[in-house]
Amino acid sequence: MNWEAVVFWAMATLVLVPAFAIVFSRNIVHMAFWLLGTLMGVSGLYLLLGADFLGMTQIFVYIGGINVLLLFGIMLTRSEPVYVRRLAKRPKLAPGLIIGAFTAFTLVSALLGAGWRNVPGEPTETAGILGAFLLSEYILPFEIISVLLLVVLIGAAYIARRGSREGAE
Template sequence: MTTALFSIAGAVAVVAAVVVVTTRRIVHAALWLVVALGAVAGCFGALHAEFVALVQILVYVGAIVVLVLFALMLTKAPTNPLPALTTRRSPFAAAVAGVLFLLLGTGIVIAFGNEKIKPVPAGAAADVGTAVFRVWVLPFEVLSVLLLAALIGAIVLSQRSGKLSEPDETVSSSGKGDD
């Protein structure tokens, strides 16, 4: 049962990830990213790693995607379809993705072979919590500062976009700048 749930959630994650990179609307890509990250949380849930699944939903679906959507809104990114940006390199990108899929798939089959997926043993949430607050505190804090800087940068860029088109000097009717 665990293997079936994991496989279904994994398939949904892969399909949603493909839609994320192939859609022509950036807002739709962000919303499909929610589906992909939710399916990854489903993979964790299938493995009985509920704590990690909830952290996946809270941090990635709840925070990262919201940050991406805010950045899109604040920077006034175009939300209409942009076919000219993606069609030229699509065959090359598909070939690279196919080669990477084959390499990673072969590596996983060689490494794990016919092993069955085993659920996480009981008490794993306490171990994860201890590791997070003892070993990984600094990286989490650095990440939070990085996300804050990205949000502030998006706000600054959106405020500056109107000021860039204004001339710095006033030009008189003679064509010379006022000194």
């Protein structure tokens, strides 16, 4: 086994083990900390592919931003550890299986249809090409996503403000 395979399997374990831990853990704060491992593993896979910029963005946005905010939200609303309770008496198997199968089908077909190919040589530049593509060929999706995020931001602020104003009255 060469070193790339070793690193790949190490990173894949780092993605999968915490992912299962998130599902089976009952403490919601532990889940948020387990997520850290998964996100780091994905970032490691990007780095292995030579996509430094993408890997670092993963850390910057998901761990430094979203994961911290997730924990922040949990801690701001409850002071004690929050345990997840099972709502239904007996877990409903059939709907779960259908949804799971559908998601798996979508993901696998997307993976198979992606048209993977080997890029000759080693990456010479990690950020520049990405930036040029985002501002030329993919400018429309890029702008649509940014507008969408802005709308989400304004919507969230509006909902939060409305709640607090009603509470004050």
